[in-house]
Every structure is written in C-alpha cells, then in structure tokens.
Amino acid sequence: xxxxxxxxxxxxxxxxxxxxxxxxxxxxxxxxxxxxxxxxxxxxxxxxxxxxxxxxxxxxxxxxxxxxxxxxxxxxxxxxxxxxxxxxxxxxxxxxxxxxxxxxxxxxxxxxxxxxxxxxxxxxxxxxxxxxxxxxxxxxxxxxxxxxxxxxxxxxxxxxxxxxxxxxxxxxxxxxxxxxxxxxxxxxxxxxxxxxxxxxxxxxxxxxxxxxxxxxxxxxxxxxxxxxxxxxxxxx
Amino acid sequence: xxxxxxxxxxxxxxxxxxxxxxxxxxxxxxxxxxxxxxxxxxxxxxxxxxxxxxxxxxxxxxxxxxxxxxxxxxxxxxxxxxxxxxxxxxxxxxxxxxxxxxxxxxxxxxxxxxxxxxxxxxxxxxxxxxxxxxxxxxxxxxxxxxxxxxxxxxxxxxxxxxxxxxxxxxxxxxxxxxxxxxxxxxxxxxxxxxxxxxxxxxxxxxxxxxxxxxxxxxxxxxxxxxxxxxxxxxxx
Numbered sequence: 207x208x209x210x211x212x213x214x215x216x217x218x219x220x221x222x223x224x225x226x227x228x229x230x231x232x233x234x235x236x237x238x239x240x241x242x243x244x245x246x247x248x249x250x251x252x253x254x255x256x257x258x259x260x261x262x263x264x265x266x267x268x269x270x271x272x273x274x275x276x277x278x279x280x281x282x283x284x285x286x287x288x289x290x291x292x293x294x295x296x297x298x299x300x301x302x303x304x305x306x307x308x309x310x311x312x313x314x315x316x317x318x319x320x321x322x323x324x325x326x327x328x329x330x331x332x333x334x335x336x337x338x339x340x341x342x343x344x345x346x347x348x349x350x351x352x353x354x355x356x357x358x359x360x361x362x363x364x365x366x367x368x369x370x371x372x373x374x375x376x377x378x379x380x381x382x383x384x385x386x387x388x389x390x391x392x393x394x395x396x397x398x399x400x401x402x403x404x405x406x407x408x409x410x411x412x413x414x415x416x417x418x419x420x421x422x423x424x425x426x427x428x429x430x431x432x433x434x435x436x437x438x439x440x441x442x
Numbered sequence: 443x444x445x446x447x448x449x450x451x452x453x454x455x456x457x458x459x460x461x462x463x464x465x466x467x468x469x470x471x472x473x474x475x476x477x478x479x480x481x482x483x484x485x486x487x488x489x490x491x492x493x494x495x496x497x498x499x500x501x502x503x504x505x506x507x508x509x510x511x512x513x514x515x516x517x518x519x520x521x522x523x524x525x526x527x528x529x530x531x532x533x534x535x536x537x538x539x540x541x542x543x544x545x546x547x548x549x550x551x552x553x554x555x556x557x558x559x560x561x562x563x564x565x566x567x568x569x570x571x572x573x574x575x576x577x578x579x580x581x582x583x584x585x586x587x588x589x590x591x592x593x594x595x596x597x598x599x600x601x602x603x604x605x606x607x608x609x610x611x612x613x614x615x616x617x618x619x620x621x622x623x624x625x626x627x628x629x630x631x632x633x634x635x636x637x638x639x640x641x642x643x644x645x646x647x648x649x650x651x652x653x654x655x656x657x658x659x660x661x662x663x664x665x666x667x668x669x670x671x672x673x674x675x676x677x678x
Contacts, residue, residue, distance in 0.1 A: 421656050422656075434636070437634040
C-alpha cells in the first residue's frame with residue numbers, strides 16, 4: 207500500500223504561499239500538510255483565498271513548534287534545497303524521489319524551507335536525502351509553491367503509471383527512534399570529552415548526525431546500535 | 443539540433459500572470475514567449491515584478507493581435523486544455539509532448555488560454571495535439587503559470603539542464619578501511635562482555651557487520667567513526 211508523502215512547510219512566511227501550496231498539493235492528490243513554526247501564526251486568514259478551494263488541506267494541516275516534532279513519526283525524510291550544499295547526502299531529482307517514495311513502505315515527508323532563506327543546515331541534517339529541482343543554472347528562481355508543484359506532480363504521475371515492484375522489506379526506523387539513538391551516543395561521547403574544543407562541538411555533532419542518518423537503518427538495527435552504545439557505556 | 447518550444451499566451455488577462463509565466467519559462471531554460479491580444483495591452487507594468495528577474499523574456503516577447511499570426515511560422519502546435527474537449531485530436535501529457543518536441547525538427551509552440559476561460563474551440567482547432575496536465579479529477583484547479591511550469595519543466599528535464607547527479611561525491615571507503623573500523627568496534631565490545639553468550643557471538647558479529655556495511659560510508663566517515671570508538675574506549 208503506497209503512502210502519499212507528507213508535505214512539511216518549515217517556517218513559512220506568507221499565508222498566501224501556504225494556501226498556494228495547499229492548492230498545488232490537492233491538484234496532485236495530496237492532502238497531508240504539516241506546518242512548522244509559521245511566521246504569522248496559524249490559522250492565517252491569507253491562506254484560504256490562495257488555496258482556491260483546497261481548504262480541506264489547510265483545515266487538516268497539523269502545526270508544530272519544532273521540526274523535530276513534525277518529523278518524529280516519519281521514516282523517510284527528504285529536504286528540498288535549491289543549491290548543492292556541502293553535505294554528504296544523496297541529491298536526487300523530484301522524479302527519483304517520487305519513484306523512491308512510491309516503492310517504499312513507511313511514511314515519507316518532503317521538507318520545504320522558508321520562502322526567502324530555504325531550509326537551514328540543521329534542518330537539512332534531519333533528512334536522509336536532498337531533492338533539488340533541476341533548473342536553469344543561469345536563472346534559478348523557483349518559489350515555494352512552484353517547488354511543491356513539481357514535487358507533488360512527479361509523485362502523482364507515478365500513481366497512475368507505476369505498479370509497485372521491489373518493495374523494501376523493512377523501512378527505516380521512525381525519526382524519533384533515530385534521534386534517540388543519536389542522543390544516546392552524543393551523551394556517551396560528551397562524557398569522554400570527545401566534543402573538544404567547545405567551538406567545534408556543533409559541527410562535530412552535525413557530522414555525526416549526518417553520518418548516522420545516511421544508512422536509513424530500520425528499527426531492529428537502531429535497537430542493536432543502542433545495545434552497542436549501552437555496552438560501551440559500561441566501560442565507564 | 444533541438445529547438446526549444448515557444449510559449450504562446452492567448453488573451454492573458456493579468457500582467458502579473460504573464461510575469462509569472464516568464465519566470466517559470468526562464469527557470470526551465472525557455473525564453474521565447476509570444477503574447478496574443480493581452481487584455482490590458484502591452485507592455486504591462488504588472489508583469490515585471492512577478493517575473494522576478496526574468497525580464498529578458500518579457501522584453502523579447504512578441505505581441506500579436508491574432509493567434510493565426512502568432513503561429514504562422516510554427517511547425518508543431520500544441521494546445522493546453524484542462525479537460526478533454528469533444529475534438530478529435532490526440533491528447534498527450536506534458537511529458538509526452540516534451541518528448542515529441544525534443545525529437546522533432548522545426549518550431550514547436552504550446553498555447554495557453556486566458557486565465558478564466560482557457561482556449562476557445564477555434565483556437566484549439568489550430569493545434570495538432572492537445573496537452574492535458576493529469577490532475578486530481580476531484581480538484582482540478584491549475585492556474586496559468588502552474589500549467590506553464592509543468593510543461594516547461596517536462597521539456598527541460600529532457601534537455602539535461604542541471605540534473606543533480608545522484609553520483610556520490612565520495613565513494614564508499616575501501617573494504618580494508620571498513621574492516622578496520624569494524625574490528626576496532628568488535629574489540630572494544632568484546633572487552634565489555636557484549637558478545638555473550640558465546641554461542642551467539644558469531645551471529646551478533648554478523649548482524650553488526652551487516653549493519654555497518656549497509657551505509658557505504660566514505661573514508662572520512664569511517665575515520666570519524668574510528669575517532670568515536672577511540673573516544674568511547676577511553677571510558678575503560
């Protein structure tokens with residue numbers, strides 16, 4: 207059973223754009239929107255008119271204070287970015303992402319950043335892969351709703367055409383499980399003085415998070431790793 | 443030599459939408475716009491701001507009084523419609539149209555009708571084929587710029603603009619490096635009594651190896667992990 211991806215708008219600025227995203231989503235058969243820390247609060251009276259009838263998406267949208275909460279139950283997180291970042295994550299097209307999402311089990315989500323600034327590095331860190339819409343390198347000016355349109359359009363195309371073939375046996379663990387495992391390791395490492403000097407701590411933690419997010423371990427694997435950390439913790 | 447399709451806006455109403463179409467076009471590498479009988483005349487001061495920098499498209503746009511003149515030099519005309527009409531023409535998806543346009547010689551054009559009413563039947567008559575964007579049958583609310591985005595996006599995909607290579611920036615580490623990292627962890631774990639009972643040791647080691655092989659970590663990541671193991675080893 208295919209699960210539609212969840213669209214997560216992170217720190218969106220304008221209600222009008224949230225409405226446009228809802229319209230884009232419903233045009234292509236998606237209805238599950240989450241909103242993280244919208245600048246102008248929620249509900250936003252500007253969202254309705256630009257949704258052009260897709261009010262159901264806005265009404266059902268779930269709002270979160272923090273991205274970590276919004277993705278806690280997600281198995282596959284994709285982050286959209288305009289340009290390549292200095293991160294070692296797979297960069298895929300909307301088409302490839304749609305194909306992956308269609309084939310997999312578990313919940314998938316696509317993160318879209320704020321209109322002006324996009325996703326922050328720490329937000330991209332939560333994702334296993336990056337989606338970049340291939341655009342004219344001499345004129346890259348894709349706005350929020352346009353990016354949502356392309357990604358949702360690609361997903362919808364496959365729902366008619368594609369029959370599922372190779373389905374993963376076990377999806378990646380939910381994000382909350384991954385987070386718990388990373389937190390346990392970080393705590394352990396902190397007790398060893400690993401995060402030294404202090405000014406390097408943030409970037410070292412990012413490196414570790416990216417490295418441990420990349421595998422897409424399933425819940426059994428995550429459990430095994432927590433056992434490993436626990437065993438190593440006994441050394442102390 | 444591939445020729446880019448020409449985007450023809452027929453009787454567009456709002457300058458703002460003409461600007462949005464220009465932006466969508468340039469995002470996907472198209473610059474040849476024609477405008478037929480724009481409601482508010484031309485140039486239109488509302489077009490520039492919404493073009494978001496794609497002014498070159500607006501500046502070069504050619505304006506015609508009648509559609510017949512605008513398509514006089516075109517070899518392949520496609521008409522976009524939201525719903526199928528009672529006409530005996532091929533209806534293709536934007537993807538199929540893009541593939542056809544990429545393969546053909548001669549000039550191609552895609553016609554987009556007025557925001558509210560779309561193309562009139564007599565206008566559709568000029569086209570050889572109809573393009574219909576596949577959307578949610580229960581909620582079809584695609585606006586002019588969105589339709590242009592989808593069609594130009596599909597065309598650009600075939601041109602291999604800047605397809606983000608899903609090629610890894612850094613290949614997985616050599617097996618010997620991976621083995622060294624696994625061996626270090628195993629040694630550490632053995633000292634904690636992790637591999638107990640002894641009859642489970644082999645399968646536990648296999649589980650760990652599989653789990654640590656799955657990510658395909660590169661050499662930098664492996665090195666980081668060795669640092670992590672070393673730090674945890676100091677707990678002892």
